[in-house]
Amino acid sequence: MRGKISDNWLEHWDFLLLDVVFLQIAYIAAYIFRNGFHNLYANTVYLNIGIIICLAGICAAFFLEGYQDILKRGYFQEFKAVVKHVFTVCVFVVSYLFLTKSSEEFSRISFVVFACGGVLILYLERVLWKTYLLRNKKEYYRQKALIILTVSSIGDQVVRNVRKNSRHERKIIGVVFTDRSDLVGTVVEGEKVVCSKENFCDYIQRKWVDEVLINTGDTAAVPKQLVNSCIKMGITVHFTIPEIGEEVKNQKIETVAGYVVVSAGISSASPGELFLKRLMDIAGAVIGLAITGAVFIFIAPAIYFSSPGPVLFSQIRVGKNGRKFKIYKFRSMYPDAEEKKKDLLEKNQMKGQIFKMEDDPRIIGSGPSGKSHGLGWFLRKTSIDELPQFWNILKGDMSLVGTRPPTVDEWEQYEHHHRGRLAIKPGLTGLWQVSGRSDIQDFEEIVKMDIQYIQNWNLGLDIKILLKTIWVVLKGEGSK
Structure with a gap:
């Protein structure tokens, strides 16, 4: 279960400081590789980029929650985290160069060397620092003393979960059962039952206790008087929320209308990741609208x-x-295309709530049979007709990558499971478009791919789809 943006980036301030320093080292090394031993900070552009790299590194740590469980990550997970971190920094650098029109003053070779070297240096730095910390974990963690307050029926399970997930942050110093005072002195999963509920406050008053974890399996059974006593003694109390079950995915804790709740949704994207996706959308839309303006002339x-x-x-x-918006395209069909659609429904080649036909007479220059290749066919084959949607992206109605937005009549025919594909903003391109586009004729297959995209979304997947989109459009694969 993952919550909102946490403060783990400050908890691991040592990693943050090291990342900032070593990214700056990678930047200096890239400059020396291209320009030799000169003072790069004497150049205003290079100085500003050096500052941007520092600030971007801090922003990446904050928004990407880059240090979440950093000491528990394996080598491959750490490599992916480093790539994401450096990529985010590079996006900030490119955005700065684009907005200030300084790209000609900055060496592209230096940029590539910095990006590649940054990944290598940061990865080595994190792995080595983690190795050092884990070898000296007692001094680093200063483990918190934890007492578990639970019921006898789930005591062994709670102890196992705490031991499995706490790693070195906490040490269990005892277990207390709220329902069985006769079990005092016994052992549960290697941990001693130290006292009864009635003697709990007296016990913790005399002991080193930092935290109390309460899991009674039922919020109604939480001993509120004991909770208040712990708080008055300065001891932090943690409550567990009744488990919904692992079959409900993407659970996270939030505060909604004054209530602490467990929220679950189809997507697990964090606010920071969505913020970066929006930044990428804006940057892409600005560039796309510039291209659209040039194409519009012709x-x-x-x-x-x-x-x-x-x-x-x-x-x-x-x-x-379910939000409705007005989408824009270059017109590739005759003005009466929508009126003629109802007469062509029986020729629909798609299975399900979507309309497509190969020889469409509504397309400009297609002729009565729909087989001729005119201007409309060219616009659709090259996807030039989609360019005005960059305006929708800039407005926030759409995203660069997402799911295809249905028409109102298609939407009204949706079944319950179809609605999930609109859990995110619709996109100019998407997994379906780069997996065959119009060659896929079963709407259920499209829905399956859209849900797969939403559930597995990350910035890397968006970039992969965007790159593949360019290749698919250039080859004209699947478009009709």
């Missing part, structure tokens, strides 16, 4: 002369969790 007259009418096509689509 495409607009071609559309108008091929089919008099508006150059842009707009339509109400359904977005995240």
Whole structure:
């Protein structure tokens, strides 16, 4: 179960400090590799980028929760975390260069060397520092003394869970059963039952106790008087929330309308990850709109002369969790395309709540049979018709990567399990689009891929899909 942005980035301030220092070392080394032994900070652009790298490293640690369970991570998990951290820093650097128009003053070779060297140096730094800390864990952790307050029926399970998940942060100094005073002096999973509920306050008053963990299996059975007594004595008390079960995924603790609740959703993305996704959307939308503006100069007259009418096509689509918005495209069909759609429904080649047909006479220049390849076919084949959606992305209606936004009539035919594909913002591209696009004719297969994308989402997956989208569009695979 994972909560909101935590303070573990400050708890592991040593890793944060080392990351900032070693990224700066990687930056200096990259500069020396390209320019020799000169003072890089004498150059204003290089000085500013050095500052950006420091600030971006701190932001990455905060928003990505990069130090969550850092001492428990394996080598491969740590490598992935380092790549994500350095990539985020590089995004900040590129954004700065783009916004300040300073890219020509900064060496691309230095940037590539910094990115690759940063991953290597940070990875080695973290692995070596973790090794040192774990070998000297007692001095580093200053373990907290913990007493478990539970019931006899689940005592062994609670002790095992605490021992398994606490690692070196806490040491169990005793167990107390709230329902069985006759078990005092016995042993549960190697831990002694130290006192009864009635003598609990007297016991902890005389002992070294930092925390009390209460798990009675039922919140109604929590001994509130004991809780208040612990708090008055300055002892931290932890309550466990009744378990929903592992079959309910992506559980996290939140405060909603004044209540502490367990929230569960289809996506496990943290606020920090969503913030970075939005930053990537904005950067991509700005670049995309610049490209759209250049293309508009040539495409607009071609559309108008091929089919008099508006150059842009707009339509109400359904977005995240049922929000309706107006989507924009370059018009690739005749103005009466929507009216003609109902006469062509029987020719739909898709199975389910989506409409597609190969020889569509509504497309500009396709002829009565729909088999001719004119301007409309070219716009759709190259996906140029999708370019105005960068405006939707900048507005926040859509994302660079997501799921296809359905039309209102498609949405109204959705079954319960179909709705899950709209748990996120719809995207300009997505897993479906790079996995065959129109070659996939079963809507249920599309839904399955969309849910797979949502449940396994991360920034790396978005980047992979974006790169694959470029390749798919250039080859014209699957588009019709």
